[in-house]
Amino acid sequence: MVTLAEVAQHAGVSASTVSYVLSGKRSISTNTRQRVEQSIRELGYHPNAGARALASSKSNIIALMIPLRTDIYVPVMMEIAIAVATTARTHGYDVLLLTGEEGSDAVRRVTGSGLADAMILMDVELDDERLPLLRSTDQPSVLIGLPADTSGLTCVDLDFAATGALCVEHLAMLGHRDIAVIGEAPAVYERHTGFAERTLDGLRYRAKELGLRLLHRPCEGGYDAMAVTLARVLDERPGTTGFVVQNESAVEPLLALLRQQGRAVPEDVSVVAICPDQVAVQASVRLTSVAIPAQEMGRNAVERLVAKLQGHGSDEVVLIAPELTVRASTGPAPTAS
Amino acid sequence: MVTLAEVAQHAGVSASTVSYVLSGKRSISTNTRQRVEQSIRELGYHPNAGARALASSKSNIIALMIPLRTDIYVPVMMEIAIAVATTARTHGYDVLLLTGEEGSDAVRRVTGSGLADAMILMDVELDDERLPLLRSTDQPSVLIGLPADTSGLTCVDLDFAATGALCVEHLAMLGHRDIAVIGEAPAVYERHTGFAERTLDGLRYRAKELGLRLLHRPCEGGYDAMAVTLARVLDERPGTTGFVVQNESAVEPLLALLRQQGRAVPEDVSVVAICPDQVAVQASVRLTSVAIPAQEMGRNAVERLVAKLQGHGSDEVVLIAPELTVRASTGPAPTAS
DNA sequence: ACTCGCTGTCGAAGCGCTTCGACAACCTAT
């Protein structure tokens, strides 16, 4: 293992000079810098992370806490995680992967040990147990998702309320009056995951404003669950012509079931999905959808965090505006009678 | 921030004693130990990770390199990652998330800087650029996946060759003679991803042994791509009655298309999938499938790695035996006219 | 010519921990 001291010796300068070449925190003559850089290359020097962390009390690591659960759309999580990792790298940070399993303990461990300089939390619940800790520590953090009380916190998320509103508006504009919402699994609502509830709020509020009838049913996803849910919906509201689907694993089953029942999409019923674009275009009917901007959320979270670590950057809530892309699954409501 | 020295002072012992209480590397009297532990609790002490890493030259971190690409089944990757993270924690390790983006550089960076003690690589190609580096360093590593040459490496993977064979056998036993394989996206084969090719080898070898006809077609996934692929397959081999699907995003499209064409599953055609159980049971027809044991792979990889870090544990290739679960998508071949 | 203020470099002091050797205190075996 090559050390700073060896590089210094090889280049004929002091250790501190090498350090300054590396960090750029003091000016170094071009000549010296080149000599040092040459030595670094020749010796294949890599600064030791532990020593750095100890001396500078900075680890250059960002902790990312991902949920253990797999009842919410996994590819979105993965995409966010990857976006976080790659964006972090462009800022010189590495990413430590924590699973939600440890909960608050993980937060304590990481902040306490200086393992990471900052953290990003995903899958935040409305009243998350980790929040008090986050507020009381001086370690910067960013949440992906929105808790009930955002005071003193920085959050990045899709504006799910606006997303809900947008879906309703689109259907309303096309003349649909009876709308059914196929939601996430019941467990997601039971644990008060913000995004699901906020979407629902947006849907309901706008539906009321526009005078539409709205029926919301959680759904586990998969064919069997969807079949049961759809049957119930059509039983209660036979006139339903518009669907909003928020559970990606219910999308395809819904389309198949509708087809099976002889209801054409989009001639008889319209379907709007809230899902990643990839899902929307790969479905059996190209879906009109509001995309979940996973990459942007991940990137944004890191950028906000880095800003905080550099001193500028303040607590704020960033809501990404939803965008609805019209594809082949929505059309004018069938004229009644 | 509380330091070891402060704990020592509070407990009335020396710093080294506290250290030994923490590590258990020397015997400590019950009395002293309890006093120290009490102080640790009272002061809320957390050992500083950087200092620890520097002094012990161990970071207690395992690096996990995941692929950036999203053309292979993402939930499997995620499940592996989560299994790695949770298993690592039970052994006292944290996980550093690296994306494939940096390639060999990441390996160099991590080993050179002592950021991690060991690493796990996913999505290994048959002739991976990172392998020479891995062989030449003394840092322990485990691959999830199988390169062409495994000498000097530890690998964990599902036995995909056996998986292919198993699928063929199952269909053969049911009387199917003409089998079509719907594979991963062409890009996956082009970059020589081991698992895809090994599955194919297993399929072909066993098909030949059993005297079956086999047709393999890569497929991007999604409805449109699957429609084209299926049309070609049925055009070339109209007598095809058995399908093996390895691309999870082609499964549902295939089922829908078959239904659409009036081919009943499993009465007219049988479908075997290679996919996680969750996908198999959520499909529109409960699928006979060989499960991809993501959790087991992640756990196994970590355990092997930890063994290596502790000195025991040697290079070896662990192939997990495939298990085929019969569900509702396979049945006897229709008697030829 | 003399001071002032840069610029570029160095030395030394830690950062908080692990670990080695030393050693006092005690126990056991002779």
Next chain:
DNA sequence: ATAGGTTGTCGAAGCGCTTCGACAGCGAGT
């Protein structure tokens, strides 16, 4: 009673780096 072995504790060195203050050298301003 003495040598030998345990057991529990301590002090000090050092892991590889960052960073602060010091200062030599030099050009510019008066």
